[in-house]
Structure formats: structure tokens, C-alpha cells
Amino acid sequence: MKPSNYPKIFKALSNEQRLKIFMSIYEQSLKSSKAGSVFPAKDSTCCVMEKAFTKMCECINLSRSTISHHFKELQNAGLIICEREGQMYRCRINEETVNSIKEFLK
Amino acid sequence: MKPSNYPKIFKALSNEQRLKIFMSIYEQSLKSSKAGSVFPAKDSTCCVMEKAFTKMCECINLSRSTISHHFKELQNAGLIICEREGQMYRCRINEETVNSIKEFLK
DNA sequence: CTGACTGTTCGATTGTTGTAGAACAGTATG
């Protein structure tokens, strides 16, 4: 990871809502080591992660378009990797970037 | 450290220039464990840290007022602690905040 | 094929940030 990427990463995490979204995905990805199961069955335990965009709106109180925007920012910073497959929205943490955060100040 | 402080911390580090300033102070404070010696003698090795505000301008090419502003932001985020004592500008890392950064994603 | 859902893109609006310069206040030094 180039040091020049840190500002970009921190900028992505500097917005409260975006940090919430990221943390949801991060925590979910800790629970399920299997990649791609971040938005899994309908009866998951996590308030945010059990629902995709539209339902996430109810939780963090933002419009769908805003949430879409935040997801794009997170992807842009290399923090998450998302892909749509039909109606399924697959989304996972980018381990490489997470590791470089852990390396920061080490 | 309350989780609510993370956005603030990351925002402070999301600006490239501000991150440079912070890293200079951080690295300097690793070298000299003695607090308060961040801007020490005139012949220190570190380009940025051997000089205070005005000379720092030459290194990172910003005006004094802008650098002052960035220092304030860093202080505001709890990342550094600064105090003036006559013409001496003492500045050190806030260990507590640094630790909470290290705790992030742990 | 229609209707009801996805998430996305666009445009507008409002708020925030990064920056410089001028005017300032404190402090050494001659």
C-alpha cells in the first residue's frame, strides 16, 4: 500500500454515515468468513446487513441515492468490493486495504 | 475512546498536507521519547521538524496561516497537543488518540 | 408484458474545507 493512499482511505472513513456502513460490512464479514455472504439470508442478526440499500435507509436514515453514493466512495477508496448479481448485492471487505490500515502507525 | 470520535480523527488525517504534518510530529516523537522536544535544536535531521511553522512553509509549500489552521485541526481531533512557551513551540503526540487508532479494526 | 421492486445516475442545493493574505499580538534582540 502506497502511503499516498492513506488520505483517500481516511477521507472515506471520515464521514459518520459512511463509517457506520463500513463497520457494518466489516463486522458482518468477521462473522461470516465466507466471502460474498455479507447480505445473506433475510433473518440475519445485524440490523443493517440483513437488508440491502433500500432497507438500510430506514436504519441510517438516508435516501437510497445517498447510500449508493457512500458505497461508491467506499469502493473508490478500496475499502470494499461490491458486485451485483441479479438482485443479489454482494459486498465484501478488501483485506488488503484493511491490512494497510492496521499497518498505519506501526 | 468513544467510537463517535473516529470520524473526527479520520477527517483530520484525510488531508494530505495535514497527514504529512502529523507524520512528521509522530516520527519525531518516536525518535525522542522525551516529551516536548519535538521542535528541538536547529540541526535536527528531520526536514520539517527542525523548523517551526514559518520554515515548515518552505517544506510543504503552504502559508503560515494555513499551517496554523492545520495544527489547530490536528489538536481539535485530539491527535496532538501543542503549547507555546515564549518563542518555543512545544508539540507532542496525544498517546491516547494514537492508541485508539491502533485499536481501530482490532 | 405490467407492476413492483432493485440499485444507479443526474442535477440542484446547501454546507464544509483548504487556502491565501492582511492585520494582529506576543517576544526577543539590538
Add this chain to the structure above:
DNA sequence: CATACTGTTCTACAACAATCGAACAGTCAG
């Protein structure tokens, strides 16, 4: 006490970010 430095504060402005609603395109159940 001038003058030449500190860093600070204020003001202004351009650039950027967060947000929404509307219009959109893909998908799937009936």
C-alpha cells in the same frame, strides 16, 4: 522603543462533499 521575527485570527473565496428527489435501467413474480 524599533524592528524583525514568532504564531494567530479574520475574511474571503473557490473547490469539494453530503444530501435529496426525480428519472432511469435491470430483474423478477404474477
